[in-house]
Amino acid sequence: MNAPILLQPDETFILNVGPQHPATHGVLRVKMEMSGEYIVNAETVIGYIHRMHEKMGELKTYPQFLMNLSRMDYLGALGYSHCHVLVVEKASGIVVPERAEYIRAIMVELNRIASHLFWFGAFVMDLGGFSPLMYALQDREHILDMLEAVTGSRLTYCYFRFGGLYNDIDDDFIAAARRFIPRMRKSLKKYKALVTGNIIFRKRLEGIAPLTPEMCRKYGASSAVARGSGINFDVRRNEPYSVYPEFDFDIPVYHECDSLARYMVRMDEIEQSLRIVEQGLDKLPGGPIMPDKKPKIIKPPAGDYYQAVETARGSFGVRLVSDGGKNPYRLKLRSPTYSNMHLFDEACRGMMIMDALAFMGSLDLVIPEIDR
Amino acid sequence: MICDKTKQALQSLFPKATPEPAESSPAIPSSEAQEKKAKAPAPRQDGVVERDYAVHGYHLDAQVSPDQLLEAVSILDEAAFFIESITGVDWIKENQLEVVYDFSRYDFDTCRVVIRTRLDRNNPVVPTITGIYAGANWHERETHDFFGIKFEGHPHLIPLLLPEDADFHPLLKDFKA
Amino acid sequence: MVAYFTEIFNGLLSLFIGMGITFKEFFKPTVTVAYPYETLTMCARYRGHIELVPDEEGNPKCVVCGLCEKACPSDCISLAGEKPEGGKKKELTKYNLDFTRCSLCGSCVESCSFGAIDFSKEYNLASTRKEDFIFNLLQRLEEKKK
Amino acid sequence: MNPSTIASPALFSVDGLVGVVFLIMVAITLIGGLIACNSDRLVRSVAGLIVCFVGVAGIYYFLNSPFVAMMQILIYVGAVAVTISFAIMLAAPEEKKKIGITGPLAGPLGFGTAALLAGGFAVLALQTDWPVQAKINDGSVKQIGIQLLTDYSMVFELVSIVLLIAILGALVIARDGREGQ
Amino acid sequence: MTLALYNNLATYLVIGALLFGIGIYGIVTRRTLIGMLIAAELILAGSSINFMAFNRFTAPDPVTGQVFALFIMAVAAAEAAIGLSIIIAVYRQFKSIDTEDAVQLKG
Amino acid sequence: MRLTLINVVIAVVAAIAFAALNAAYLVWAERRGAARIQRRPGPNINGPFGLLQPPLDGIKLMAKQLTIPGGADKAMFIAAPILAMFPAIMSFVTIPFSDTIVAKNMNVGILMIFAFASMGGMSLVFAGWSSRNKYAMMSSVRAVSQAVAYEIPMLITTITVVMITGSMDLMEIVRQQSGSILHWNIFPVLGNSHNLLMPFSFLIFFTCTLAETNRAPFDLGEAESELVAGFHTEYGSMGFGLFFMGEYANIVVGSCLTTILFLGGWNCPFGLFPGVWWFILKLYLLIGTFIWIRWTFPRTTIYGLLNLSWKILIPLSLFNLLFTAGLLKVF
Amino acid sequence: MEHQFTAFLYQENILWIAAFTLGGLAFALGPIAIVYLFMPLKTRQINNKALQFIECGMDPIGDSWIRYGVVFYLYALIFLAFDVDVLFLFPVAVAYNDAMFASSIRDFIEIVLFIGILSLAIVYAWIKGVFKWERKKFLRR
Amino acid sequence: MGTEKIPSSVVQFALADRLINIGRANSFWPLTFGIACCAIEMMATGCARFDMSRFGAEVFRPSARQSDVMIVAGTITKKMMPGIKTLYDQMPEPKWVMALGNCAISGGPFAFEGQYSIILGADQFLPVDVYIPGCPPRPEALLQGIIELEHLVSDWKRWKNPEAA
Missing domain, CATH: 1.20.5 (Single alpha-helices involved in coiled-coils or other helix-helix interfaces)
Structure with a gap:
């Protein structure tokens, strides 16, 4: 390739994309400096749904904060709750029964599938295809029904407790999950034929918005954004937590670095999550779901603690600074999309607006999770 | 493996070779040690400490002074660390603000490094690391929003999460809405 | 080519x-579940807003310990009770739920060791008035009794 | 062909209505032309141009050649106007002032020149007695095609060459600035 | 009389002359190159009408005039293509398509 | 048909009614069809099968405020939707529905329809420009360059058909396709009037019709995920309604043209019922395909779309034209 | 053979077209007129921004009537010439199958020449990379 | 609230008004505007399981000029408020506002002491017509909300409440 020709842009204009824009999946705003169809410069403005979870964390007791995590990322809520309970358990030395951990893993993986399904639908809708969204949401409804039967809510679960779970799963759930797995596999085949193979779809994504591994590192990208750029990074593997070491699953990695690679990673992850659910159901041990002895009031000893988990959107981390009191002294929520979205400004420079918004879709954004 | 290397590299920042504080030796993973620490809130010395991963969730904990920060971060950059997050903690009793930088690695040689630096609460200024990690941009802006910490040399230090005309810093402990 | x-x-x-x-x-x-004509059955654990659980006589089981009020992260619940003259237990005189602030986390139900509150199965609330969702649970219970 | 010898048809006869339509077409043409030359905004000028050319197409229809009329619309409205409006968006969305090079006198001067020329032509047209000859064919589209392939084949090929050169020239000129940078 | 105008050669010639006049007026008064181009198209249309009018009323072979008109259209299109790209080139050079600006900057 | 006032009025009213009903009920069909594809019922509670939904929508749109943004070019803002609508209705003047049902057959029928369509194309420029809205402006530029790009392969394919038929008269074109089903232009039969590549011609023409009418997957002008609502971003109420109806009327015109050029118009292989019903059947099958395609595919990119035209459709259709010309000489 | 051309031949056609134009205009204008009769006259507003241009809820930055670097301009240029070219093929196509040319291949050669010259424009544009869309590298400012 | 607040038109007579209101009530076109969790349930309502389109209300319009109903689905922050006001202004009459979810009604769980960034409910600055509580509300609740709004607009009690399941 020749050395890139640096262009002095023609007269530019500033285009607001968002906050009320169909492509931004919420109240994200990108101020784009455009030269015709090309983006000269983009500045992402966030904070339109900044609700100050971290301040709430400081003002509320540990159990009271549980409900906030699921409002952060309403699509893959359980993964976030998982991280929070893990860090508090680690800090206060609570031992979780094995059954509870297995159930947690199963639920998180189901939630991950639901999240990826929604992303899949929304992403294809960004590209202008409507029906896949409907199909994906039909499959998602099955998961939501299962999760609702156990947790009582459809989106914003408040299911994990420090030390265990709110309530146990029953045979109905297991039967439903077992029924669900082959159905989902069949659906995946359908999506593959309908969307993945589609020439229009591929043309829109192939080679678009390349992200180098170096760039991912500088911005701290995770999830499919990193894995689509050839970085084999998944917290479930790199820093195993919970019962993930017990499961046999693959981390899909693609080296193309383009939007299609990110898409493929997520689609493959659905299959891997199905495998985890399958194994989890097979290996599910009996026993209690709450530990026998658990402090009545959670008061982790002073110090600071960090826990990262792999949520549907990437490596989510909670830094808990405790002063030994009932409330956390400081609760930092490291959200993966925050880093992934940050990439956008630099990466979309010089792209056409259509490609840039397809790229934005491939980042899998959940805005309240960025803004917290 | 990489942890040791990084530790050595970071330790080279402290020529005085400060001894590791005894109370946080990794051999004592119990929470009692922590409570002791809480009771004796002597401000920690600058230096590198190895932590128990199983308890704290990270391997290395380096406290540096603000002017050592860039050097420390460059060491991590060369060792192919990626930036996880930047945040602050308001130690109002000690009249200090702490800036905490989290770093981790993409490969399986896991090593989480925390770099912290303590600033005067009345004049919190710290050099920016956006020159090394472009991704620190938003994190620093966010920290500026919440704590009012000024990152010297930051290209665009305006409120990110808060409204554009915000002049308050909500995560300070003495903040009142 | x-x-x-x-x-x-x-x-x-x-x-x-x-x-x-x-x-x-x-x-x-x-x-499709054609909503006004047919409805889904809510699962057993479905979380609607909370409802007082009556005992056999239809009176509230609540003993006015106030744990739910304390456990609630968003201050939705306000209750009061007073000891009737000669009575041993406190009796509930007021149990207000501000459903518009509830996050359905279930802390209140969990914290209640008497099983005095439970989730209702109301899932299709909508109204033109905001005040409709500040429930007087005690009154609702009495209406149900009738 | 003296105009005064032609009797005016009744308004609600076929001929009369056709006459009305013709007058409308003429009006459209002239109004469109005036808009094209007089409006402050260039896009409005293009709109005027379109209106004018639709009128001209109507006049062509009255001149017994629907084919040329449709070509007029297709070429001018469908292609030339589009390209002009692109050029406007590329170069000058708004024209600030109208009066040009020669300052304030340009308006009256231009008008004078134009009126003189138009008037002269009109008088010329009205006063000349044009000879009439018998038609040798019906002037249909097929006839045009046949003649383009036989008598006017040079024209046919030349059109192709002229337009090819136009495209090449336009591309070279329009891309010039781009490649240099 | 007025309703029968369409059967009269002179009518068309006058319309052609009027369009021509409007075009001339436009070229003189227009300030921008694009405006002038538009006016030029009007002049071409005026002359085209003349050809077509003679074609209908006087020419022995009614194809000739039509071919002429078509050829004028082709040339007009070519002219527009070249003219507009020149205008864009001028714009690139002077950041304006104002005739005055272009003249001044050159001189 | 004798030219009487009654005839003209009946024809005009019929054309308007046809266009309006189609526009209204194609929306309904689209919503129901899309719903079926997505396994849901679609609008079904207003009237039987939701048939009252379009009039209700129409009533709502007519009683909704039509705001003209301040600073917009008011005259052209209003003119643009009108310009989008009426050329489509004008096209019906020469479309033959059967050998008797035609307003006025004209010897340059095809060109006339193309000419009116190109007038409709300009409405997008005016809508975008007069709205003075950035999305609208970008969208109109896109939509126009798209319409422009696909006009060429469409014309070339039409020329192929005209070459075979030797006429631009729509009725004549249909008449030449009468006889067995194999005489339809779409089928590749060697002989004086057909050629091997006709199915591809049909595909090219159909693709171009999709693109010309701004339908998915080529609906870049209204690409919701980028440009909000495209060139009609600022149009509410009936302004938007006219654009919408114009779009559907154009679909009908385009499908009529496809039917006439390739599917044998009112010709029927079996002759069970009068030809006009065959025409209608073919027409709605085509429109159904439009809807089907819309709800199946994602949107293309603007450059993919332009390149599809310039790199694939135009070369292929030019080749096709030459091939046809050659074949006509050979046979 | 007497050929009618001097008299106006298309009286019926022009009337039909005029009638349909009128009908179309009426159909397009009618709803707009109705809207003005039935629409609410005032708008409830909070910020007094009802007439502002839509830009996703934010205030627009800068005017919209600015110079767009229209990337499609080159396509429009090629189209302009190409379209005119193609239109010339119409009369030729109509005449092509005429009995007059049945025994000669002159017309075929002419069409081949015409299309060949025409195609050169595409070939040139293709080679010159007009159809190539690449990510641009802009100077940072 | 509701219908009587719609500004009047040039032509008014009772029958037309009634017809128009029925038309309006059966073709609510919502603004594509999701803020938080409730927006996901809003999308779920539009999708096959619950299918808002049966009421003719599935036509999500991305442009404020073409929409009738603004569904405020999520927490309104102080940073977002001017934007929502602008969007409301830009919607042409007649227009309605639905507050979907607890956050949009009263700030919901995010209303706490020390909260500085959110507005306690959409009705602080918008004339809200229908409130739908829940966190987030089930899709049925949104359908019920649309039914309520239909009642409000058309004054025609077309739907009875379904039996509580």
């Missing part, structure tokens, strides 16, 4: 495959 025509051919083929799939979907039955 060959690549040019293969691409056209494969592209067309993929388009026809896609159309085949939507064609098949066209003839599948709908999955």
